Amino acid sequence: MPDRRCKEIFAALSQYLDGELRVKDCSELKRHLRGCQPCLDYIENLKTTIGACRQFPTRQAPKPSARVRAALREAIRP
């Protein structure tokens, strides 16, 4: 990805994956991707990374302290 246009395309990849790219830019990006297997693989791995972040599991948390429970119960009392 050596030139300025490539840098612009690279900077827009997240917006492309989030479906936020303008139609014109999206078409140009897709045109570029059609002939570029390394770019396709790069984007696939970026998409996998985003997917893994989204599926990252919640930690097993310690129980809320008695102080926290008491404060919240007090707060919801009518």
Added chain:
Amino acid sequence: MNQQVEQALEILRSGDPQAVERAIESLQSAVYSFGMKVCGNSHDAEDTAQETFIRLARSLKDFPDARALAVWLYKVAKSQCLMSRRKSKFAPVEMLSLDELMPQHQTGDGGEPRSWGVTPEQIVLDRESRTRLERAVRALPKHYRLVLILRDMEELSAREVAEVLGISEDTVKMRLHRARVFVRNELEKHFRKKPAPDLHPTAAARKDDAPMRRNHA
């Protein structure tokens, strides 16, 4: 917005005594997990959850709806994390340059990107890959890390992330992209060395005995 957080806050605001205990536990899990991602250690994550909830108790009725309260909750939790005394052992640089993050695959030196051949699910179920991902996120400079955690892990919208961090949506998008590429590049180092995990999701869960899980309110 993170559905687990928003639903739990909705229940708390409704004051339904039957559901409140579960909502408190669900929120504890969500805020503690957020604290672990941002602070990187259990002591700070626990302190963050505790202080956030004490403030939540005082402000529960001050917001028009659960979504606005959730945005406020993330603001408080984020500030608590950043004020924590214990620092992560990772010492990140402060700026990520797009030029440095860009792949250099025109060189023909065999360093061209190749598909890792793994699914996101396989990454989070495989202990080593999951640890790599977690380390990569923690190695991000703070401003980028917060955006990635809030947007991709907590699933807030770009507008909500902008509200929580007090920055523009354009800045959120710029930081998010650089953060994603940084994490992708860190994982690339891992998958270049290691063959894709040969794991069927069910077998992986058994083999791994994963200590973490995604909770729902």
